[in-house]
Amino acid sequence: MTTFADERERLLYQALRIRRVEEHIARIYPSDCIQSPVHLSLGQEAVAVGACAPLRAGDRVFGTYRSHAFYLACGGSLREMMAELFGKATGCAGGKAGSMHLTAPEVGFMGSSAVVASTIPNAVGAALAAQRLGTGAITLAVFGDGATEEGVYHESLNFAALHRLPVLFLCENNGLAVHSHRASRQSYDLMHHARGFGITAEHCASGFDPMAVRALVEMAAQALRAGAGPRFIECATYRYAEHVGIGDDHDVGYRSPADCAAWRAHDPLILEAARLERFEAAIAAEIADAVTFAAASPWPEPDALLRDVA
Numbered sequence: 001m002t003t004f005a006d007e008r009e010r011l012l013y014q015a016l017r018i019r020r021v022e023e024h025i026a027r028i029y030p031s032d033c034i035q036s037p038v039h040l041s042l043g044q045e046a047v048a049v050g051a052c053a054p055l056r057a058g059d060r061v062f063g064t065y066r067s068h069a070f071y072l073a074c075g076g077s078l079r080e081m082m083a084e085l086f087g088k089a090t091g092c093a094g095g096k097a098g099s100m101h102l103t104a105p106e107v108g109f110m111g112s113s114a115v116v117a118s119t120i121p122n123a124v125g126a127a128l129a130a131q132r133l134g135t136g137a138i139t140l141a142v143f144g145d146g147a148t149e150e151g152v153y154h155e156s157l158n159f160a161a162l163h164r165l166p167v168l169f170l171c172e173n174n175g176l177a178v179h180s181h182r183a184s185r186q187s188y189d190l191m192h193h194a195r196g197f198g199i200t201a202e203h204c205a206s207g208f209d210p211m212a213v214r215a216l217v218e219m220a221a222q223a224l225r226a227g228a229g230p231r232f233i234e235c236a237t238y239r240y241a242e243h244v245g246i247g248d249d250h251d252v253g254y255r256s257p258a259d260c261a262a263w264r265a266h267d268p269l270i271l272e273a274a275r276l277e278r279f280e281a282a283i284a285a286e287i288a289d290a291v292t293f294a295a296a297s298p299w300p301e302p303d304a305l306l307r308d309v310a
């Protein structure tokens, strides 16, 4: 069993585990064993582990197509995630959904979708249900900066604020949507915009620091549990890989290796690599086990095609 010096080390271990999983996915991707496109969270892991740390059993998280990190931070099965990417029947969605539609409701990760912003109203609905049923659970709506341009985002903030729902809107602001920078897309400041709905909004400039994210989410979670209405947190973060796929896309010209280097200069998984070295062997063994499981698993039966779709 893995032991940790403190909570910070525990969260760094979780972030390291997610990074190694995604690096491994990138390594094996050219062999074509993975049957779906992959949107990697490399660089963004600390947001997921910091945000999920204060959650309790019964709380719910709704993610995006870039959700390997949140699925794993919630405690989703690595074996089932890998099998899902391989398109196997043992995958978390029976091998029919792939990387963009991960789900692990047994640990509160309710789902993710390829349609930008589409899980935000799902999260608001879950928060409405929790409020009506008096479960005391809170809901995290996770989305990117680009998702805030969708109409349903604005509708969701309004409805949640009006009904004082226990939902935390958590924006992973990597400043990018595919190949476009936020400044070329948005006329509004994310926090000011949320405050316009009467929602308390905070900014985490150090989205590379899981403890910083954790502290803000913990405070927000307390307020949500006390019935104080929805909250908004914007986490500054950075994605190292291209929008979709395993390359780094520096050749496209919309960002440079220098942007990446600037973020890496703060990355604790890089800066504290020597200290985290003791976790590497166990993580590598766990990943190897998950890949073996996925590779050895059966394909879905033909009649599974029409199951769970109507």
Ligand SMILES: Cc1ncc(C[n+]2csc(CCOP(=O)(O)OP(=O)(O)O)c2C)c(N)n1
Pocket: 066, 114, 115, 116, 117, 143, 144, 145, 146, 147, 148, 174, 176, 177, 178, 243
């Ligand atoms: C409704 C909808 N519009 C457009 C797209 C195409 N699309 C896929 S990802 C993406 C960018 C989203 O950026 P952001 O929300 O910041 O997330 P990030 O990729 O940065 O994590 C777009 C426009 C889509 N999948 N769904």
Ligand SMILES: [Mg+2]
Pocket: 144, 145, 146, 172, 173, 174, 175, 176, 177
């Ligand atoms: Mg983005």
